Amino acid sequence: MLNAVYQLKKPRQFEMVFKDVTFDQEHIIVRPTHLSICNADQRYYQGTRPEEILRKKLPMALIHEGIGRVVYDPTGQFEIGDYVVMIPNLPSEEDAVIAENYLRSSKFRASSTDGFLQEYIETVPDRLVKLPEGINLTVAAFTEFVSVSFHAISRFMETANTKRSRIGVWGDGNLGYTTSLLLKSMYPEIEVYVMGVNESKLHDFTFVDGVYLVTEIPEDFKIDHAFECVGGNGAHKAINQIIDYINPEGTIGILGVSEDLAPINTRMVLEKGLKIVGSSRSGRKDFTGLVELYREKPEIVEYLENIVGEQITIREIKDITRAFEMDSHKLIGKTVMVWDK
Numbered sequence: 001m002l003n004a005v006y007q008l009k010k011p012r013q014f015e016m017v018f019k020d021v022t023f024d025q026e027h028i029i030v031r032p033t034h035l036s037i038c039n040a041d042q043r044y045y046q047g048t049r050p051e052e053i054l055r056k057k058l059p060m061a062l063i064h065e066g067i068g069r070v071v072y073d074p075t076g077q078f079e080i081g082d083y084v085v086m087i088p089n090l091p092s093e094e095d096a097v098i099a100e101n102y103l104r105s106s107k108f109r110a111s112s113t114d115g116f117l118q119e120y121i122e123t124v125p126d127r128l129v130k131l132p133e134g135i136n137l138t139v140a141a142f143t144e145f146v147s148v149s150f151h152a153i154s155r156f157m158e159t160a161n162t163k164r165s166r167i168g169v170w171g172d173g174n175l176g177y178t179t180s181l182l183l184k185s186m187y188p189e190i191e192v193y194v195m196g197v198n199e200s201k202l203h204d205f206t207f208v209d210g211v212y213l214v215t216e217i218p219e220d221f222k223i224d225h226a227f228e229c230v231g232g233n234g235a236h237k238a239i240n241q242i243i244d245y246i247n248p249e250g251t252i253g254i255l256g257v258s259e260d261l262a263p264i265n266t267r268m269v270l271e272k273g274l275k276i277v278g279s280s281r282s283g284r285k286d287f288t289g290l291v292e293l294y295r296e297k298p299e300i301v302e303y304l305e306n307i308v309g310e311q312i313t314i315r316e317i318k319d320i321t322r323a324f325e326m327d328s329h330k331l332i333g334k335t336v337m338v339w340d341k
Contacts, residue, residue: 001020001021001022001023001120002018002019002020002021003018003019003020003021003118003119003120003122004016004017004018004118004119005017005018005019005061005114005117005118005119006061006117006118006317006320007058007059007060007061007114007117008044008045008058008059008060008061008062009058009059010047010054010058010059011044011045011046011047011054012045012046012047012321012324014317014320014321015059015317016317017059021120021122022122023072023074024074025074025075026074026075026124027074027122027123027124028070028072028073028074028075028077028078028122028123028124028125028128029070029071029072029073029120029121029122030068030069030070030071030084030086030120030121030123030128031068031069031071031119031120031121031339032066032067032068032086032116032117032118032119032120032121032339033067033068033069033083033137033338033339034066034067034068034137034138034140034141034336034337034338034339035063035065035066035116035117035141035314035336035337035339036063036065036066036141036142036144036145036334036335036336036337037063037065037323037324037327037334037335037336037337038063038064038065038110038145039257040064040110040111040257041062041063041064041110041115041324042324042327042328044057044058044060044062044110045062045324045328046328048259049259050259057111057112060110060113060114060115061110061114061115061116061117061118062110062115062117063109063110063115063116063117063337064088064108064109064110064111064115064116064144065088065116065141065142065143065144065145066085066086066116066141066144067083067084067085067086067131067137067140067141067143068083068084068086068116068121068339069081069082069083069084070082070084070128071120073125075125077125078125078128078130082130082131083130083131083135083137083140084128084129084130084131085128085129085131085140085143085144085287085291086116086121086123086127086128086144087126087127087128087129087144087283087284087287088108088109088110088115088116088144088281089101089106089107089108089109089127089281089282089283089284090106090107090108090109090113090127091103091105091106091283092105092106092107093105099283100283100284101151101280101281101282101283102280108281117320126284127284129284129287129288129291130291131143131291131294132291132294132295132298135294135301136301136304136305138305138308138311138336138338139301139304139305139308140301141334141336142304142334142336143287143290143291144282144287145174145175145178145334146178146182146290146304147282147286147287147290148175148178148255148279148280148281148282148286149175149178149179149181149182149255150182150282150286150289150290150293151279151281151282151283151286152179152227152253152255152279153179153182153183153186153253154286154289155253155277155279156225156227156251156253156277156279159251159275159277160224160225160250160251160275161224161249161250161251163224163247164187164190164224164225165190165191165224166190166191166192166193166222166223166224167183167190167191167192167193167223167224167225167226167227168192168193168194168195168223168225168226168227168242168245168246169183169192169193169194169195169208169226169227169229170194170195170196170214170226170227170228170229170230170238170241170242171194171195171196171227171228171229171230171231171238171256172194172195172196172197172198172201172202172205172211173201173229173230173332174307174332174333174334175229175231175255175256176194176196176227176229176230177204177205177306177307178304178307179227179229179255180192180194180205180207180208180227181207181300181303181304182293182300183227184207184208184209185207185293185297185299185300186293191209191210192208192209193208193209193210193211193212193221193223194208194210194211194212195211195212195213195214195217195238195241196211196212196213196214197213197214197234199213201332204306204307207303214237214238214241217241217245221245222245222246222247223242223245223246223247223250224246224247224250225246225250225251225252225253226242226245226246226250226251226252226253227252227253227254227255228242228252228253228254228255228256229255229256230256231255231256231257231258232256232257232258232259233258233260234256235254235256235258235262236258236262236263236264238256239252239254239262239264240264240265243264243265243268243269243272243274244268246272246274247272248272248273248274249272249273249274249275250272250274250275251274251275251276251277252274252275252276252277253277253278253279254276254277254278254279255279257280307332307333307334308333308334308336309327309330309332309333309334309335309336310323310326310327310330310333310335310336311335311336311338312326312335312336312337312338313337313338313340314337314338314339314340315340319337320337323335323337
């Protein structure tokens with residue numbers, strides 16, 4: 001069967017190409033229904049990635065955050081019509097130490113292979129997780145994004161010392177929101193504080209123990225550990241401010257993505273004996289853990305509704321372009337494309 005794939009040919013230009021989808025006994029066919037735009041997609045769309053990377057990776061279908069309905073399953077693991085979240089990480093091997101999302105041999109949709117911006121997705125069963133009945137499908141569309149926070153928190157809990165009374169989250173955007181929400185939901189006994197630059201955004205963090213503008217943090221404020229969720233040009237400022245306020249032997253989890261090198265105060269990292277732990281993407285166990293958390297605590301999904309931005313119905317290529325253009329001008333929130341093809 002021919003499958004329509006909507007590839008980014010060059011910045012701001014999509015084209016439709018056709019590729020074969022094979023009905024065999026090993027692969028499941030999913031029809032995407034809700035796709036969420038990530039900042040990484042935007043960097044390709046706007047052409048802000050280095051020129052050599054754009055030449056190497058384009059043309060390519062974007063989107064690594066999405067859900068869909070099962071239309072063909074020869075394995076019998078899903079029912080036809082089941083809503084599933086699609087896992088973009090595509091490992092080709094297993095390692096006893098290195099997680100699937102850190103194996104250099106793994107491929108990742110919308111980075112090293114075509115993403116979910118297709119009419120149909122052909123994948124293997126363990127790259128799908130069934131969603132809870134009645135879940136808000138628009139929120140479910142960016143489950144992959146939330147799973148990155150889930151993964152980072154899991155790594156943190158394996159690494160950080162046991163003094164965990166107060167944790168700070170730097171960043172008042174979507175990543176800071178999901179990380180602090182999961183932290184407080186999974187570990188309600190921990191005090192969580194959020195530091196940001198936009199007072200109106202900080203008002204949405206109603207579930208944490210306190211919020212501060214980065215210019216108004218009290219001098220005597222102390223935290224045991226912290227997460228950096230800023231990225232970009234502000235990453236080094238956030239990391240250095242964390243170093244100032246964190247207690248000795250604390251752990252700093254870095255989640256924000258930056259294209260440029262970030263100079264940090266290594267002298268104080270040494271003097272305080274700090275650990276810096278990087279986290280990127282996620283794997284199957286993070287998806288299954290997060291979906292189970294959705295089931296156990298549906299209020300998490302309700303809070304995530306606060307970061308839903310635009311919802312745009314997609315029927316043709318010009319709608320995809322419109323969605324990306326609208327997303328590029330948003331202040332906050334996730335832009336979700338509702339697939340109607």
